[in-house]
Amino acid sequence: MTDAPADIPPEEFNEWGPFGRPIFDDPQARALSRVGVVDVGSNSVRLVVFDGAARSPAYFYNEKIMCALGAGLQETGRLNPEGRVRALNAIRRFAALAEGMGIAPLTAVATAAVREATDGAEFRAEVERETGIRLYVIDGEEEARLSAQGVLLGWPGSYGLVCDIGGSSMELADLDKGEVGRRLTSPLGPLKLRGFASKKALKAHVRDIMADLHDRMGNETGKRLFLVGGSWRAIARVDMERRGYPLTVLHEYRMTKQQVAATSEYISVSNLETLRGRTGTSADRMALVPIASVVLRELVNTFKPKDITISSYGIREGMLYQQMPQELRMRDPLIEACRFAEAKDARLPGFGKTLYDFVSPLFPRADWQKQRIIKAACLLHDVTWRAHPDYRDEAAFDNVTRANLGGLKHRERVFLGLALLHRYTNKREGSRFEPIFQLLEAERQREAEVLGKAMRLGAMLWLQADEPPGVLKWKPKKRHLILELTDHARPLFGEVAEARLNALASALNATSEVRFAS
Numbered sequence: 050m051t052d053a054p055a056d057i058p059p060e061e062f063n064e065w066g067p068f069g070r071p072i073f074d075d076p077q078a079r080a081l082s083r084v085g086v087v088d089v090g091s092n093s094v095r096l097v098v099f100d101g102a103a104r105s106p107a108y109f110y111n112e113k114i115m116c117a118l119g120a121g122l123q124e125t126g127r128l129n130p131e132g133r134v135r136a137l138n139a140i141r142r143f144a145a146l147a148e149g150m151g152i153a154p155l156t157a158v159a160t161a162a163v164r165e166a167t168d169g170a171e172f173r174a175e176v177e178r179e180t181g182i183r184l185y186v187i188d189g190e191e192e193a194r195l196s197a198q199g200v201l202l203g204w205p206g207s208y209g210l211v212c213d214i215g216g217s218s219m220e221l222a223d224l225d226k227g228e229v230g231r232r233l234t235s236p237l238g239p240l241k242l243r244g245f246a247s248k249k250a251l252k253a254h255v256r257d258i259m260a261d262l263h264d265r266m267g268n269e270t271g272k273r274l275f276l277v278g279g280s281w282r283a284i285a286r287v288d289m290e291r292r293g294y295p296l297t298v299l300h301e302y303r304m305t306k307q308q309v310a311a312t313s314e315y316i317s318v319s320n321l322e323t324l325r326g327r328t329g330t331s332a333d334r335m336a337l338v339p340i341a342s343v344v345l346r347e348l349v350n351t352f353k354p355k356d357i358t359i360s361s362y363g364i365r366e367g368m369l370y371q372q373m374p375q376e377l378r379m380r381d382p383l384i385e386a387c388r389f390a391e392a393k394d395a396r397l398p399g400f401g402k403t404l405y406d407f408v409s410p411l412f413p414r415a416d417w418q419k420q421r422i423i424k425a426a427c428l429l430h431d432v433t434w435r436a437h438p439d440y441r442d443e444a445a446f447d448n449v450t451r452a453n454l455g456g457l458k459h460r461e462r463v464f465l466g467l468a469l470l471h472r473y474t475n476k477r478e479g480s481r482f483e484p485i486f487q488l489l490e491a492e493r494q495r496e497a498e499v500l501g502k503a504m505r506l507g508a509m510l511w512l513q514a515d516e517p518p519g520v521l522k523w524k525p526k527k528r529h530l531i532l533e534l535t536d537h538a539r540p541l542f543g544e545v546a547e548a549r550l551n552a553l554a555s556a557l558n559a560t561s562e563v564r565f566a567s
Contacts (some may be wrong), residue, residue, distance in 0.1 A: 084098070091217035098150065105202075128166045136172075144434065199366035200368050207273075214238060255344055274348075283341070284312060295485045296462070302358070316342045383531070404507045426465055442469075459488060464497045466485075466494070499556050519534035519538050533566070
Protein backbone atom coordinates (compact mmCIF):
# COMPACT_ATOMS: atom_id res chain seq x y z
CA MET A 50 0.00 0.00 0.00
CA THR A 51 2.92 2.33 -0.67
CA ASP A 52 4.05 4.43 -3.59
CA ALA A 53 0.71 6.20 -4.12
CA PRO A 54 0.39 7.68 -7.60
CA ALA A 55 -0.59 11.10 -6.35
CA ASP A 56 0.98 13.66 -4.05
CA ILE A 57 -2.23 14.48 -2.22
CA PRO A 58 -1.97 16.39 1.10
CA PRO A 59 -2.53 13.94 3.97
CA GLU A 60 -4.51 16.38 6.12
CA GLU A 61 -7.02 19.16 5.65
CA PHE A 62 -6.53 21.18 8.84
CA ASN A 63 -10.07 22.22 9.66
CA GLU A 64 -12.96 20.88 11.70
CA TRP A 65 -13.42 18.04 9.24
CA GLY A 66 -10.01 16.56 10.08
CA PRO A 67 -8.43 14.29 7.50
CA PHE A 68 -11.63 14.08 5.47
CA GLY A 69 -11.65 17.71 4.45
CA ARG A 70 -14.80 19.77 3.99
CA PRO A 71 -17.23 18.37 1.41
CA ILE A 72 -16.83 20.23 -1.86
CA PHE A 73 -19.29 18.69 -4.30
CA ASP A 74 -22.07 21.06 -3.18
CA ASP A 75 -19.88 24.14 -3.57
CA PRO A 76 -21.11 26.50 -6.35
CA GLN A 77 -17.84 26.09 -8.26
CA ALA A 78 -18.28 22.32 -8.18
CA ARG A 79 -21.96 22.45 -9.11
CA ALA A 80 -21.01 24.46 -12.20
CA LEU A 81 -19.15 21.35 -13.39
CA SER A 82 -21.91 18.93 -12.46
CA ARG A 83 -22.56 17.98 -16.08
CA VAL A 84 -20.11 18.89 -18.83
CA GLY A 85 -19.98 17.59 -22.40
CA VAL A 86 -16.86 17.56 -24.59
CA VAL A 87 -16.19 16.35 -28.13
CA ASP A 88 -12.77 15.16 -29.30
CA VAL A 89 -12.35 15.03 -33.08
CA GLY A 90 -9.24 12.93 -33.52
CA SER A 91 -7.45 11.50 -36.53
CA ASN A 92 -8.90 8.05 -35.91
CA SER A 93 -12.07 8.54 -33.84
CA VAL A 94 -14.67 11.12 -32.88
CA ARG A 95 -15.94 10.88 -29.33
CA LEU A 96 -18.51 12.55 -27.09
CA VAL A 97 -18.03 12.34 -23.33
CA VAL A 98 -20.48 13.79 -20.82
CA PHE A 99 -19.16 14.02 -17.27
CA ASP A 100 -21.48 14.04 -14.27
CA GLY A 101 -21.43 13.49 -10.52
CA ALA A 102 -18.66 14.52 -8.15
CA ALA A 103 -16.97 17.39 -9.95
CA ARG A 104 -13.44 16.35 -8.93
CA SER A 105 -13.91 12.72 -9.97
CA PRO A 106 -16.91 12.61 -12.28
CA ALA A 107 -18.58 9.57 -13.70
CA TYR A 108 -19.03 9.11 -17.42
CA PHE A 109 -22.69 9.99 -17.76
CA TYR A 110 -22.44 9.37 -21.50
CA ASN A 111 -19.55 8.09 -23.62
CA GLU A 112 -19.81 7.35 -27.34
CA LYS A 113 -17.08 6.82 -29.91
CA ILE A 114 -17.30 6.58 -33.69
CA MET A 115 -14.26 5.29 -35.61
CA CYS A 116 -14.06 7.70 -38.56
CA ALA A 117 -10.38 7.53 -39.64
CA LEU A 118 -10.35 11.18 -40.69
CA GLY A 119 -6.58 11.00 -41.02
CA ALA A 120 -6.45 7.91 -43.23
CA GLY A 121 -4.61 8.77 -46.46
CA LEU A 122 -3.67 12.24 -45.22
CA GLN A 123 0.02 11.55 -45.76
CA GLU A 124 -0.56 10.84 -49.44
CA THR A 125 -3.33 13.30 -50.35
CA GLY A 126 -2.96 16.12 -47.85
CA ARG A 127 -6.73 16.00 -47.37
CA LEU A 128 -9.15 14.44 -44.88
CA ASN A 129 -10.42 10.97 -45.72
CA PRO A 130 -13.67 11.71 -47.68
CA GLU A 131 -15.58 8.78 -46.19
CA GLY A 132 -14.26 9.61 -42.72
CA ARG A 133 -15.30 13.20 -43.16
CA VAL A 134 -18.90 12.19 -43.87
CA ARG A 135 -18.91 9.82 -40.89
CA ALA A 136 -17.40 12.47 -38.60
CA LEU A 137 -19.98 15.08 -39.63
CA ASN A 138 -22.80 12.62 -39.02
CA ALA A 139 -21.33 11.74 -35.63
CA ILE A 140 -21.02 15.38 -34.59
CA ARG A 141 -24.55 16.06 -35.82
CA ARG A 142 -25.76 13.21 -33.58
CA PHE A 143 -23.73 14.50 -30.63
CA ALA A 144 -25.21 17.98 -31.00
CA ALA A 145 -28.73 16.52 -30.90
CA LEU A 146 -27.87 14.47 -27.81
CA ALA A 147 -26.48 17.55 -26.07
CA GLU A 148 -29.71 19.43 -26.76
CA GLY A 149 -31.68 16.57 -25.27
CA MET A 150 -29.47 16.50 -22.18
CA GLY A 151 -29.64 20.27 -21.78
CA ILE A 152 -25.86 20.71 -21.96
CA ALA A 153 -25.47 22.52 -25.30
CA PRO A 154 -23.26 24.01 -26.56
CA LEU A 155 -20.59 21.34 -26.41
CA THR A 156 -16.90 22.13 -26.08
CA ALA A 157 -15.15 20.55 -29.06
CA VAL A 158 -11.52 20.24 -30.12
CA ALA A 159 -9.89 18.81 -33.22
CA THR A 160 -6.34 17.52 -33.36
CA ALA A 161 -3.70 16.47 -35.91
CA ALA A 162 -5.79 15.43 -38.91
CA VAL A 163 -7.93 18.58 -39.04
CA ARG A 164 -5.04 20.92 -38.30
CA GLU A 165 -2.82 19.39 -41.02
CA ALA A 166 -5.35 18.77 -43.81
CA THR A 167 -5.67 21.35 -46.57
CA ASP A 168 -9.44 21.03 -46.28
CA GLY A 169 -9.42 21.22 -42.46
CA ALA A 170 -10.79 24.79 -42.38
CA GLU A 171 -13.51 23.82 -44.84
CA PHE A 172 -14.49 20.89 -42.62
CA ARG A 173 -14.62 23.12 -39.55
CA ALA A 174 -16.91 25.56 -41.34
CA GLU A 175 -19.15 22.71 -42.46
CA VAL A 176 -19.41 21.37 -38.91
CA GLU A 177 -20.35 24.78 -37.51
CA ARG A 178 -22.86 25.42 -40.28
CA GLU A 179 -24.51 22.01 -39.92
CA THR A 180 -24.42 21.55 -36.14
CA GLY A 181 -23.70 24.90 -34.50
CA ILE A 182 -20.62 23.39 -32.84
CA ARG A 183 -17.39 25.36 -33.17
CA LEU A 184 -14.33 23.13 -33.50
CA TYR A 185 -11.23 24.49 -31.80
CA VAL A 186 -8.20 23.18 -33.67
CA ILE A 187 -5.30 22.80 -31.26
CA ASP A 188 -1.64 22.43 -32.10
CA GLY A 189 0.52 19.51 -30.99
CA GLU A 190 1.88 21.21 -27.88
CA GLU A 191 -1.61 22.15 -26.70
CA GLU A 192 -2.75 18.58 -27.35
CA ALA A 193 0.13 17.37 -25.18
CA ARG A 194 -0.81 19.84 -22.43
CA LEU A 195 -4.46 18.79 -22.35
CA SER A 196 -3.54 15.10 -22.29
CA ALA A 197 -1.16 15.71 -19.40
CA GLN A 198 -3.91 17.59 -17.57
CA GLY A 199 -6.11 14.55 -18.10
CA VAL A 200 -3.52 12.49 -16.26
CA LEU A 201 -3.59 15.06 -13.45
CA LEU A 202 -7.36 14.62 -13.16
CA GLY A 203 -6.66 11.11 -11.90
CA TRP A 204 -3.36 11.75 -10.12
CA PRO A 205 -2.93 15.23 -8.60
CA GLY A 206 0.73 16.02 -8.04
CA SER A 207 1.94 13.43 -10.56
CA TYR A 208 5.44 13.37 -11.97
CA GLY A 209 6.75 11.59 -15.04
CA LEU A 210 6.38 11.57 -18.81
CA VAL A 211 2.99 11.55 -20.54
CA CYS A 212 2.82 10.02 -24.01
CA ASP A 213 -0.42 10.44 -25.96
CA ILE A 214 -0.75 8.58 -29.25
CA GLY A 215 -3.44 9.48 -31.75
CA GLY A 216 -4.01 8.42 -35.30
CA SER A 217 -1.72 10.99 -36.95
CA SER A 218 0.59 12.15 -34.15
CA MET A 219 2.22 11.27 -30.88
CA GLU A 220 2.74 13.85 -28.13
CA LEU A 221 5.04 13.96 -25.12
CA ALA A 222 4.65 16.12 -22.02
CA ASP A 223 6.73 16.34 -18.88
CA LEU A 224 4.97 16.35 -15.49
CA ASP A 225 6.64 17.53 -12.30
CA LYS A 226 4.78 18.07 -9.01
CA GLY A 227 1.48 18.39 -10.78
CA GLU A 228 2.67 20.96 -13.32
CA VAL A 229 2.93 20.43 -17.08
CA GLY A 230 6.39 21.27 -18.39
CA ARG A 231 8.07 20.71 -21.73
CA ARG A 232 5.80 19.46 -24.54
CA LEU A 233 6.62 18.02 -27.95
CA THR A 234 4.68 16.59 -30.87
CA SER A 235 5.77 14.12 -33.53
CA PRO A 236 4.37 12.37 -36.64
CA LEU A 237 4.40 8.95 -34.96
CA GLY A 238 0.67 8.24 -35.20
CA PRO A 239 0.01 4.80 -36.71
CA LEU A 240 -2.13 6.17 -39.54
CA LYS A 241 0.90 8.16 -40.72
CA LEU A 242 3.22 5.18 -40.39
CA ARG A 243 1.39 2.94 -42.82
CA GLY A 244 2.94 2.05 -46.16
CA PHE A 245 6.54 1.25 -45.25
CA ALA A 246 8.09 -1.37 -47.52
CA SER A 247 9.29 -3.46 -44.59
CA LYS A 248 9.10 -3.68 -40.83
CA LYS A 249 12.81 -2.98 -40.71
CA ALA A 250 12.32 0.32 -42.54
CA LEU A 251 9.45 1.25 -40.19
CA LYS A 252 11.58 0.52 -37.12
CA ALA A 253 14.47 2.62 -38.44
CA HIS A 254 12.16 5.55 -39.15
CA VAL A 255 10.57 5.37 -35.70
CA ARG A 256 13.97 5.00 -34.03
CA ASP A 257 15.33 8.16 -35.67
CA ILE A 258 12.33 10.28 -34.65
CA MET A 259 12.31 8.84 -31.12
CA ALA A 260 16.01 9.63 -30.65
CA ASP A 261 15.35 13.23 -31.67
CA LEU A 262 12.43 13.47 -29.23
CA HIS A 263 14.64 12.09 -26.47
CA ASP A 264 17.31 14.71 -27.16
CA ARG A 265 14.76 17.53 -27.24
CA MET A 266 13.12 16.37 -24.00
CA GLY A 267 16.49 16.72 -22.28
CA ASN A 268 17.78 13.13 -22.45
CA GLU A 269 15.84 12.25 -19.32
CA THR A 270 15.28 8.59 -18.47
CA GLY A 271 14.01 6.61 -15.51
CA LYS A 272 10.70 8.43 -15.10
CA ARG A 273 7.21 7.02 -14.75
CA LEU A 274 5.62 6.74 -18.19
CA PHE A 275 1.89 7.47 -18.52
CA LEU A 276 0.41 6.08 -21.73
CA VAL A 277 -2.65 7.89 -23.11
CA GLY A 278 -4.59 6.96 -26.25
CA GLY A 279 -6.66 4.19 -27.80
CA SER A 280 -3.76 2.35 -29.44
CA TRP A 281 -1.88 2.12 -26.13
CA ARG A 282 -5.02 0.86 -24.40
CA ALA A 283 -5.50 -1.77 -27.11
CA ILE A 284 -1.93 -2.99 -26.58
CA ALA A 285 -2.51 -3.12 -22.82
CA ARG A 286 -5.61 -5.22 -23.41
CA VAL A 287 -3.52 -7.63 -25.47
CA ASP A 288 -0.94 -7.71 -22.67
CA MET A 289 -3.68 -8.64 -20.19
CA GLU A 290 -4.89 -11.40 -22.51
CA ARG A 291 -1.38 -12.75 -23.01
CA ARG A 292 -0.68 -12.81 -19.27
CA GLY A 293 -4.12 -14.03 -18.17
CA TYR A 294 -4.41 -10.98 -15.96
CA PRO A 295 -7.63 -11.26 -13.91
CA LEU A 296 -8.64 -7.59 -13.43
CA THR A 297 -9.41 -6.17 -16.86
CA VAL A 298 -9.53 -2.52 -15.83
CA LEU A 299 -7.25 -0.53 -18.12
CA HIS A 300 -6.86 2.57 -15.96
CA GLU A 301 -3.68 2.29 -13.86
CA TYR A 302 -2.72 -1.05 -15.43
CA ARG A 303 1.05 -1.46 -15.12
CA MET A 304 3.49 -2.98 -17.58
CA THR A 305 7.24 -3.54 -17.46
CA LYS A 306 9.75 -3.09 -20.26
CA GLN A 307 9.99 -6.86 -20.54
CA GLN A 308 6.22 -7.25 -20.79
CA VAL A 309 6.06 -4.60 -23.53
CA ALA A 310 8.71 -6.51 -25.50
CA ALA A 311 6.93 -9.84 -25.01
CA THR A 312 3.55 -8.41 -26.02
CA SER A 313 5.01 -6.70 -29.07
CA GLU A 314 6.40 -10.05 -30.20
CA TYR A 315 3.09 -11.75 -29.34
CA ILE A 316 1.23 -9.26 -31.57
CA SER A 317 3.65 -9.79 -34.45
CA VAL A 318 3.06 -13.57 -34.53
CA SER A 319 -0.67 -13.60 -33.71
CA ASN A 320 -3.66 -13.69 -36.02
CA LEU A 321 -5.12 -10.20 -35.59
CA GLU A 322 -8.70 -11.31 -36.14
CA THR A 323 -8.38 -13.95 -33.43
CA LEU A 324 -6.69 -11.45 -31.12
CA ARG A 325 -9.43 -8.93 -31.81
CA GLY A 326 -12.09 -11.40 -30.75
CA ARG A 327 -10.27 -12.28 -27.54
CA THR A 328 -9.76 -8.69 -26.48
CA GLY A 329 -12.98 -7.07 -27.73
CA THR A 330 -11.06 -4.57 -29.84
CA SER A 331 -12.65 -2.98 -32.89
CA ALA A 332 -11.35 -4.01 -36.33
CA ASP A 333 -10.27 -0.44 -37.14
CA ARG A 334 -8.28 -0.19 -33.90
CA MET A 335 -6.73 -3.63 -34.17
CA ALA A 336 -5.44 -2.82 -37.65
CA LEU A 337 -3.26 -0.11 -36.09
CA VAL A 338 -1.99 -2.16 -33.15
CA PRO A 339 1.02 -3.81 -34.90
CA ILE A 340 2.35 -0.38 -35.95
CA ALA A 341 1.63 1.15 -32.53
CA SER A 342 3.46 -1.72 -30.84
CA VAL A 343 6.60 -0.88 -32.84
CA VAL A 344 6.34 2.72 -31.63
CA LEU A 345 5.77 1.68 -28.01
CA ARG A 346 8.71 -0.70 -27.96
CA GLU A 347 11.02 2.01 -29.31
CA LEU A 348 9.57 4.55 -26.85
CA VAL A 349 10.34 2.24 -23.93
CA ASN A 350 13.81 1.35 -25.23
CA THR A 351 14.67 5.03 -25.71
CA PHE A 352 13.25 6.65 -22.58
CA LYS A 353 13.83 3.67 -20.24
CA PRO A 354 10.96 4.45 -17.83
CA LYS A 355 11.03 3.15 -14.27
CA ASP A 356 7.47 1.91 -14.72
CA ILE A 357 4.72 2.09 -17.33
CA THR A 358 1.15 3.02 -16.50
CA ILE A 359 -1.96 3.11 -18.66
CA SER A 360 -4.12 6.21 -18.20
CA SER A 361 -7.70 6.05 -19.43
CA TYR A 362 -7.79 9.79 -18.81
CA GLY A 363 -6.53 12.00 -21.61
CA ILE A 364 -7.45 15.01 -23.68
CA ARG A 365 -11.18 14.93 -22.87
CA GLU A 366 -10.51 14.75 -19.14
CA GLY A 367 -7.89 17.46 -19.60
CA MET A 368 -10.58 19.72 -21.04
CA LEU A 369 -12.64 19.19 -17.89
CA TYR A 370 -9.58 19.77 -15.69
CA GLN A 371 -9.01 23.04 -17.55
CA GLN A 372 -12.34 24.33 -16.22
CA MET A 373 -11.65 23.44 -12.59
CA PRO A 374 -10.60 26.04 -10.01
CA GLN A 375 -7.24 25.24 -8.41
CA GLU A 376 -8.84 24.35 -5.07
CA LEU A 377 -10.84 21.62 -6.77
CA ARG A 378 -7.87 20.35 -8.79
CA MET A 379 -5.86 19.56 -5.68
CA ARG A 380 -8.59 17.50 -4.03
CA ASP A 381 -8.15 13.73 -3.79
CA PRO A 382 -10.32 12.34 -6.62
CA LEU A 383 -10.81 9.02 -4.83
CA ILE A 384 -12.15 10.58 -1.62
CA GLU A 385 -14.32 13.07 -3.49
CA ALA A 386 -15.91 10.29 -5.56
CA CYS A 387 -16.51 8.16 -2.47
CA ARG A 388 -18.04 11.04 -0.56
CA PHE A 389 -20.36 11.74 -3.45
CA ALA A 390 -21.38 8.06 -3.58
CA GLU A 391 -22.06 8.04 0.17
CA ALA A 392 -24.20 11.19 -0.04
CA LYS A 393 -26.17 9.74 -2.94
CA ASP A 394 -26.57 6.07 -1.99
CA ALA A 395 -25.85 5.35 1.69
CA ARG A 396 -28.65 4.91 4.20
CA LEU A 397 -26.96 7.19 6.72
CA PRO A 398 -24.83 9.73 4.81
CA GLY A 399 -22.04 11.10 6.97
CA PHE A 400 -21.58 7.93 9.01
CA GLY A 401 -18.49 7.03 6.96
CA LYS A 402 -16.43 9.64 8.80
CA THR A 403 -17.60 8.32 12.16
CA LEU A 404 -16.85 4.77 11.05
CA TYR A 405 -13.35 5.82 9.97
CA ASP A 406 -12.65 7.20 13.46
CA PHE A 407 -13.99 3.94 14.91
CA VAL A 408 -11.77 1.57 12.87
CA SER A 409 -8.59 3.70 12.77
CA PRO A 410 -7.08 2.39 16.06
CA LEU A 411 -6.62 -0.98 14.36
CA PHE A 412 -4.13 0.61 11.94
CA PRO A 413 -1.86 2.73 14.17
CA ARG A 414 1.06 2.66 11.73
CA ALA A 415 -0.91 3.43 8.58
CA ASP A 416 0.69 6.17 6.55
CA TRP A 417 -1.51 8.70 4.74
CA GLN A 418 -1.50 6.58 1.60
CA LYS A 419 -3.09 3.67 3.45
CA GLN A 420 -5.32 6.02 5.43
CA ARG A 421 -6.95 7.30 2.24
CA ILE A 422 -7.88 3.73 1.22
CA ILE A 423 -9.35 3.12 4.68
CA LYS A 424 -11.30 6.38 4.37
CA ALA A 425 -12.59 5.33 0.97
CA ALA A 426 -13.75 1.97 2.34
CA CYS A 427 -15.61 3.62 5.21
CA LEU A 428 -17.34 6.05 2.88
CA LEU A 429 -18.42 3.19 0.59
CA HIS A 430 -19.29 0.69 3.30
CA ASP A 431 -23.06 1.04 2.81
CA VAL A 432 -23.59 2.18 -0.78
CA THR A 433 -24.55 -1.31 -2.06
CA TRP A 434 -27.27 -1.94 0.51
CA ARG A 435 -29.92 -2.14 -2.21
CA ALA A 436 -28.35 -5.31 -3.63
CA HIS A 437 -29.91 -8.66 -2.65
CA PRO A 438 -28.61 -9.63 0.81
CA ASP A 439 -27.16 -12.88 -0.56
CA TYR A 440 -25.04 -10.97 -3.09
CA ARG A 441 -24.10 -7.74 -1.33
CA ASP A 442 -20.55 -8.95 -0.75
CA GLU A 443 -20.06 -9.75 -4.43
CA ALA A 444 -21.79 -6.55 -5.54
CA ALA A 445 -19.57 -4.46 -3.26
CA PHE A 446 -16.37 -6.09 -4.54
CA ASP A 447 -17.38 -5.98 -8.18
CA ASN A 448 -18.56 -2.36 -8.02
CA VAL A 449 -15.40 -0.93 -6.52
CA THR A 450 -12.84 -2.99 -8.43
CA ARG A 451 -14.40 -2.03 -11.77
CA ALA A 452 -15.58 1.48 -10.91
CA ASN A 453 -14.33 4.58 -12.67
CA LEU A 454 -12.18 5.83 -9.81
CA GLY A 455 -9.08 7.99 -10.11
CA GLY A 456 -6.00 7.90 -7.91
CA LEU A 457 -6.27 4.16 -7.32
CA LYS A 458 -3.80 1.47 -8.32
CA HIS A 459 -4.95 -2.06 -9.12
CA ARG A 460 -3.68 -3.50 -5.84
CA GLU A 461 -5.47 -0.70 -4.00
CA ARG A 462 -8.65 -1.50 -5.91
CA VAL A 463 -8.42 -5.11 -4.80
CA PHE A 464 -7.67 -4.12 -1.19
CA LEU A 465 -10.65 -1.77 -1.17
CA GLY A 466 -12.90 -4.36 -2.80
CA LEU A 467 -11.82 -7.11 -0.41
CA ALA A 468 -12.44 -4.90 2.61
CA LEU A 469 -15.95 -4.13 1.35
CA LEU A 470 -16.56 -7.81 0.62
CA HIS A 471 -15.72 -8.59 4.26
CA ARG A 472 -18.04 -5.77 5.32
CA TYR A 473 -20.84 -8.16 4.29
CA THR A 474 -19.37 -11.64 4.82
CA ASN A 475 -16.85 -13.33 7.09
CA LYS A 476 -15.40 -15.68 4.48
CA ARG A 477 -13.92 -15.19 1.04
CA GLU A 478 -12.96 -18.79 0.28
CA GLY A 479 -14.80 -20.18 -2.73
CA SER A 480 -15.55 -16.73 -4.15
CA ARG A 481 -15.56 -16.38 -7.92
CA PHE A 482 -13.20 -13.44 -7.37
CA GLU A 483 -10.39 -15.55 -5.89
CA PRO A 484 -8.08 -15.07 -8.95
CA ILE A 485 -8.32 -11.31 -8.41
CA PHE A 486 -7.58 -11.65 -4.67
CA GLN A 487 -4.20 -13.10 -5.63
CA LEU A 488 -3.06 -9.69 -6.89
CA LEU A 489 -2.62 -8.88 -3.19
CA GLU A 490 0.03 -10.38 -0.93
CA ALA A 491 -1.31 -12.58 1.87
CA GLU A 492 -0.58 -9.95 4.53
CA ARG A 493 -2.50 -7.28 2.58
CA GLN A 494 -5.43 -9.70 2.20
CA ARG A 495 -5.43 -10.15 5.96
CA GLU A 496 -5.40 -6.38 6.54
CA ALA A 497 -8.34 -5.96 4.18
CA GLU A 498 -10.21 -8.67 6.07
CA VAL A 499 -9.57 -6.90 9.39
CA LEU A 500 -10.81 -3.60 7.98
CA GLY A 501 -13.91 -5.23 6.51
CA LYS A 502 -14.82 -7.01 9.72
CA ALA A 503 -14.25 -3.83 11.74
CA MET A 504 -16.65 -1.98 9.42
CA ARG A 505 -19.08 -4.91 9.73
CA LEU A 506 -19.03 -4.46 13.50
CA GLY A 507 -19.27 -0.68 13.34
CA ALA A 508 -22.27 -0.88 11.01
CA MET A 509 -24.19 -2.57 13.84
CA LEU A 510 -23.67 0.45 16.09
CA TRP A 511 -25.42 3.23 14.18
CA LEU A 512 -26.53 6.19 16.22
CA GLN A 513 -26.53 9.58 14.51
CA ALA A 514 -24.22 10.08 11.57
CA ASP A 515 -21.80 12.18 13.62
CA GLU A 516 -22.25 10.48 17.02
CA PRO A 517 -19.52 7.93 17.81
CA PRO A 518 -20.87 4.70 19.34
CA GLY A 519 -17.67 4.12 21.25
CA VAL A 520 -14.05 3.29 20.59
CA LEU A 521 -11.95 0.31 19.67
CA LYS A 522 -8.70 -0.14 21.59
CA TRP A 523 -6.13 -2.46 20.10
CA LYS A 524 -3.20 -3.82 22.12
CA PRO A 525 -1.11 -5.64 19.51
CA LYS A 526 1.57 -6.92 21.89
CA LYS A 527 -1.03 -8.57 24.13
CA ARG A 528 -3.23 -9.47 21.12
CA HIS A 529 -6.17 -8.00 22.98
CA LEU A 530 -9.08 -6.03 21.49
CA ILE A 531 -11.32 -3.85 23.66
CA LEU A 532 -14.65 -2.38 22.56
CA GLU A 533 -15.74 0.52 24.76
CA LEU A 534 -19.34 1.54 24.11
CA THR A 535 -21.09 4.74 25.06
CA ASP A 536 -24.23 4.59 27.13
CA HIS A 537 -26.31 5.49 24.04
CA ALA A 538 -24.82 2.60 22.08
CA ARG A 539 -25.24 0.00 24.82
CA PRO A 540 -28.70 -1.20 23.64
CA LEU A 541 -27.27 -1.79 20.16
CA PHE A 542 -24.82 -4.43 21.32
CA GLY A 543 -26.79 -7.64 20.94
CA GLU A 544 -26.00 -11.18 19.84
CA VAL A 545 -25.19 -10.26 16.24
CA ALA A 546 -22.87 -7.43 17.25
CA GLU A 547 -21.13 -9.76 19.70
CA ALA A 548 -20.63 -12.35 16.95
CA ARG A 549 -19.13 -9.68 14.71
CA LEU A 550 -16.77 -8.55 17.48
CA ASN A 551 -15.63 -12.15 17.90
CA ALA A 552 -15.09 -12.50 14.15
CA LEU A 553 -12.95 -9.36 14.15
CA ALA A 554 -10.93 -10.64 17.11
CA SER A 555 -10.42 -13.94 15.29
CA ALA A 556 -9.09 -12.11 12.22
CA LEU A 557 -6.64 -10.33 14.52
CA ASN A 558 -5.76 -13.59 16.29
CA ALA A 559 -6.73 -11.84 19.50
CA THR A 560 -8.96 -12.05 22.56
CA SER A 561 -11.78 -9.52 22.93
CA GLU A 562 -13.45 -7.60 25.72
CA VAL A 563 -16.49 -5.30 25.92
CA ARG A 564 -16.67 -2.38 28.29
CA PHE A 565 -19.68 -0.13 28.85
CA ALA A 566 -19.72 3.46 30.02
CA SER A 567 -20.65 3.71 33.66
